[in-house]
Amino acid sequence: MTSIITRRRFNFGAGASAATLPLIGGVARAQAPLGVGFIYVGPVGDHGWTWTHDQGRLALEKEFGGKIKTSFIENVAEGPDAARAIRQLAQAGNQIIFTTSFGFMNPTIQVAKQFPKLHFEHATGYQRAENVATYNARFYEGRAVIGTIAGHMSKSGQAGYIASFPIPEVVMGINAFTLAARKVNPNFKTKVIWASTWYDPAKEADAAKALIDQGADMITQHTDSAAALQAAEQRGVFAFGQASDMKAFAPKAHLTAIVDDWSGYYIKRVKEVMDGSWKTGDVWGGIKDGMVKIAPFNDAVTPAARAAAEAVQKGIVAGTLHPFTGELKDQKGVVRVKAGETASDEILSKMDWYIDGVQA
Amino acid sequence: MTSAILVSIFMTLVAASTPILLAALGELVTEKAGVLNLGVEGMMLCGAVAGFAVAFSTGSTTLGLVAAVVAGIATAMVFAVLTLSLTANQVATGLALTIFGIGASSLIGAGFVGRTITRLGPVFPAALSDHPLLRAVFGHDIVVYLSLALVLGVSLFLRKTRPGLILRAVGEHDASAHAIGYPVIAIRYAAIGFGGALAGLGGAYFSLALTPMWADRLTAGRGWIALALVVFAAWRPGRLLLGAYLFGAVMTLELQAKAAGVTWLAPELLAMAPYLATVAVLTMMSLGRRTGRLDAPACLGKPFSAS
Numbered sequence: 087m088t089s090i091i092t093r094r095r096f097n098f099g100a101g102a103s104a105a106t107l108p109l110i111g112g113v114a115r116a117q118a119p120l121g122v123g124f125i126y127v128g129p130v131g132d133h134g135w136t137w138t139h140d141q142g143r144l145a146l147e148k149e150f151g152g153k154i155k156t157s158f159i160e161n162v163a164e165g166p167d168a169a170r171a172i173r174q175l176a177q178a179g180n181q182i183i184f185t186t187s188f189g190f191m192n193p194t195i196q197v198a199k200q201f202p203k204l205h206f207e208h209a210t211g212y213q214r215a216e217n218v219a220t221y222n223a224r225f226y227e228g229r230a231v232i233g234t235i236a237g238h239m240s241k242s243g244q245a246g247y248i249a250s251f252p253i254p255e256v257v258m259g260i261n262a263f264t265l266a267a268r269k270v271n272p273n274f275k276t277k278v279i280w281a282s283t284w285y286d287p288a289k290e291a292d293a294a295k296a297l298i299d300q301g302a303d304m305i306t307q308h309t310d311s312a313a314a315l316q317a318a319e320q321r322g323v324f325a326f327g328q329a330s331d332m333k334a335f336a337p338k339a340h341l342t343a344i345v346d347d348w349s350g351y352y353i354k355r356v357k358e359v360m361d362g363s364w365k366t367g368d369v370w371g372g373i374k375d376g377m378v379k380i381a382p383f384n385d386a387v388t389p390a391a392r393a394a395a396e397a398v399q400k401g402i403v404a405g406t407l408h409p410f411t412g413e414l415k416d417q418k419g420v421v422r423v424k425a426g427e428t429a430s431d432e433i434l435s436k437m438d439w440y441i442d443g444v445q446a
Numbered sequence: 447m448t449s450a451i452l453v454s455i456f457m458t459l460v461a462a463s464t465p466i467l468l469a470a471l472g473e474l475v476t477e478k479a480g481v482l483n484l485g486v487e488g489m490m491l492c493g494a495v496a497g498f499a500v501a502f503s504t505g506s507t508t509l510g511l512v513a514a515v516v517a518g519i520a521t522a523m524v525f526a527v528l529t530l531s532l533t534a535n536q537v538a539t540g541l542a543l544t545i546f547g548i549g550a551s552s553l554i555g556a557g558f559v560g561r562t563i564t565r566l567g568p569v570f571p572a573a574l575s576d577h578p579l580l581r582a583v584f585g586h587d588i589v590v591y592l593s594l595a596l597v598l599g600v601s602l603f604l605r606k607t608r609p610g611l612i613l614r615a616v617g618e619h620d621a622s623a624h625a626i627g628y629p630v631i632a633i634r635y636a637a638i639g640f641g642g643a644l645a646g647l648g649g650a651y652f653s654l655a656l657t658p659m660w661a662d663r664l665t666a667g668r669g670w671i672a673l674a675l676v677v678f679a680a681w682r683p684g685r686l687l688l689g690a691y692l693f694g695a696v697m698t699l700e701l702q703a704k705a706a707g708v709t710w711l712a713p714e715l716l717a718m719a720p721y722l723a724t725v726a727v728l729t730m731m732s733l734g735r736r737t738g739r740l741d742a743p744a745c746l747g748k749p750f751s752a753s
Contacts, residue, residue: 129662131552131559246705279704280713286666287657295458296701299451313657320565335562335659445707
């Protein structure tokens with residue numbers, strides 16, 4: 087039902103203020119502002135995935151002021167409806183359009199063909215074209231950091247993981263988290279609940295409660311709301327925020343969070359459109375590039391856990407530590423990455439197997 | 447499994463069922479009066495955001511609940527004016543009400559994203575719920591007890607009281623009810639208002655008790671489940687209670703099964719379980735009937751104008 091009833095909300099605030107410029111200026115006529123469009127899969131108010139992309143959009147407005155005009159369409163269903171929404175932004179005169187969910191991949195390519203002069207940027211996809219670039223963030227690096235903390239601080243040696251859908255991105259995160267925790271505690275186990283949704287706060291909270299009932303004392307998630315953190319706070323266990331710093335929702339439970347920061351990339355790409363140097367490409371940035379950040383640690387994080395987490399973070403930035411360094415065995419004991427080797431991006435982006443210790 | 451875990455699962459189950467039960471009970475009364483209001487999801491969201499906004503601003507969850515009821519009624523009145531006074535199509539208006547509710551709640555809630563409030567707490571003192579078994583009885587919040595009382599109240603009202611009989615008459619044969627002098631339109635206004643009040647309260651249960659925060663589309667489609675539940679219950683409050691708790695139980699047990707490590711069942715299949723259970727029970731119930739229709743009020747969805 088929700089796929090039929092999608093809300094369309096346009097933001098023309100910046101456009102309206104730019105339009106009044108010629109009236110005030112008179113002599114120095116402002117150049118027409120550059121249109122920047124965004125397609126969101128969820129509501130801006132989710133405080134998770136879509137919210138962080140919108141923070142990137144706001145950073146653009148702050149950076150460029152009246153020189154750009156941003157607009158967005160939120161709650162766009164992944165599927166045929168997406169093409170219509172993207173085309174709408176293209177026809178509205180936007181020069182660059184960011185489509186921010188995996189399911190927008192085919193519609194983005196399709197619409198980009200019809201508008202060869204416009205620039206398209208698709209988040210988390212793998213199909214590119216002359217005018218379609220892709221970008222993504224290495225969230226698994228952040229998950230290795232929180233996994234290290236979980237390994238140090240879990241008393242039961244069991245974490246609960248609320249996952250959305252078994253796509254490589256999510257599987258990668260579960261594995262990175264578990265691997266890092268098992269480096270600290272070799273018996274560490276991660277219990278996974280597939281919520282089969284990106285966003286259903288009540289269900290996410292219930293999933294957290296179920297995991298806590300079954301012995302997990304560390305809760306982490308790959309779904310978009312802060313509901314699981316609230317459940318953890320209520321039950322007195324620890325948890326990690328997802329996509330943004332979610333401390334406000336669970337001041338005691340929230341140890342830290344993986345923070346997505348798209349603003350740097352968005353500013354860079356819009357600048358390139360302005361000076362004509364934009365080219366297609368593929369960016370997969372991590373902690374080093376500032377696309378993935380770690381939120382401030384809670385005081386509850388023990389000194390040992392803090393030191394270990396910071397060491398992992400530094401190692402990743404320095405390139406001396408890769409979260410997926412062999413030997414890596416899957417649940418059945420098959421060696422997937424040999425000792426001393428590091429999983430290639432190719433292996434990572436197709437990951438469909440679980441590390442030993444994952445219960446999924 | 448210890449009794450503490452079992453009680454914990456039970457508590458989760460009750461909490462998960464309560465908002466659906468409330469919204470469905472309100473819709474049941476509305477439909478008994480012959481009006482089909484598909485805008486339950488929209489009314490729930492308006493209740494959820496109003497409840498949160500007031501609870502956040504005043505620091506009182508009780509005031510939040512009151513505000514949610516008021517907001518639910520106000521939203522329902524939009525529907526009532528359009529369908530009763532202007533005889534607009536009920537199905538289309540109900541769908542529009544949901545879209546309106548999603549948008550309005552998002553607009554009002556924009557300033558509350560990221561804020562939190564104190565969760566609606568248990569109504570009885572903690573001493574009464576120390577023991578797990580006592581907790582299963584006395585550990586709930588006020589809305590849970592209220593929802594159970596409302597089921598009983600609505601059931602008695604519809605079956606045992608004269609106003610209840612008149613309301614049913616309006617839903618079964620509006621022309622006859624009108625002919626013998628009952629104010630069909632006024633009764634339907636009241637029924638829609640009651641439906642809105644309970645939908646608002648159910649919605650506020652999300653933002654005040656289940657997940658004490660405001661987030662867009664917090665109800666995530668529960669309003670549609672509530673609508674289905676009314677049909678499932680064949681317009682009977684007792685069966686509605688059973689259905690809501692059954693649905694809550696399957697939802698909760700699905701998650702518990704996954705957490706306990708049931709991996710041989712596909713997660714997608716487990717996610718389908720509540721809906722499969724609903725379809726299965728519906729099928730069984732309709733098989734048990736020769737009439738083929740499930741006791742729907744005869745005038746359900748039909749506009750009425752006293753000509």
